[in-house]
């Protein structure tokens with residue numbers, strides 16, 4: 001995946017590929033993040049969206065001009081230093097127009113590869129410590145990713161807006177941020193200064209139940225008390241999967257957690 005993103009689901013596709021459907025019309029992913037499932041599945045026509053504007057702008061630039069993006073980020077990676085990182089972070093936070101080159105450079109070199117904003121909407125992650133493999137891509141990779149995005153509609157919006165495009169026969173993959181009740185998980189969920197709340201999850205469940213008759217839907221979330229209560233056993237299937245999750249850079253931040261898969265096909 002081009003961005004490092006908390007909650008990325010590459011592992012899910014690698015280990016449980018068979019749970020994803022083979023046939024559907026459009027692919028819809030309203031919590032796009034790093035897009036692991038989309039880039040693995042490579043659907044013919046897709047509607048991809050996320051509430052993070054800078055992230056969606058990055059995919060739009062990757063789709064339209066992969067060469068400039070690659071060259072710009074590569075140049076910064078080659079001259080990377082702590083001083084450069086903080087200078088770029090300041091420019092990124094202070095400029096009105098978002099720069100995808102800065103966004104991707106910061107994402108690849110920041111601590112833990114996490115995108116996190118404070119309440120003012122400023123990217124506030126410190127520089128990472130790793131000196132190697134900051135950017136394991138070539139121009140060819142960027143051209144391939146751009147090609148994969150050709151037949152996609154990319155939108156910066158809330159999931160409620162994104163789900164309005166769903167039509168009969170579509171497949172919707174829903175991977176919302178985890179809602180948790182413990183403070184320690186907050187940085188993991190704060191992708192854009194606003195934390196995904198329990199009432200957001202309730203509204204998402206309402207939407208999924210509204211669309212279940214006409215679309216194939218797969219939801220992945222923490223398998224915690226409460227999440228499955230929104231879905232009846234008569235209409236939905238459930239699978240629980242154990243997965244090592246990294247909640248912080250520290251060893252004690254690594255935990256086995258159960259991921260719930262809730263689907264209707």
Ligand SMILES: C[S@@+](CC[C@H](N)C(=O)[O-])C[C@H]1O[C@@H](n2cnc3c(N)ncnc32)[C@H](O)[C@@H]1O
Nearest residue numbers: 007008009031033034035036051158159175191
């Ligand atoms: C768990 S991540 C998705 C990870 C993705 N499946 C991957 O493999 O990288 C959840 C995403 O939901 C986005 N998000 C948070 N609240 C949202 C909302 N209300 N509407 C749409 N997207 C939202 C976040 O910006 C984040 O990118």
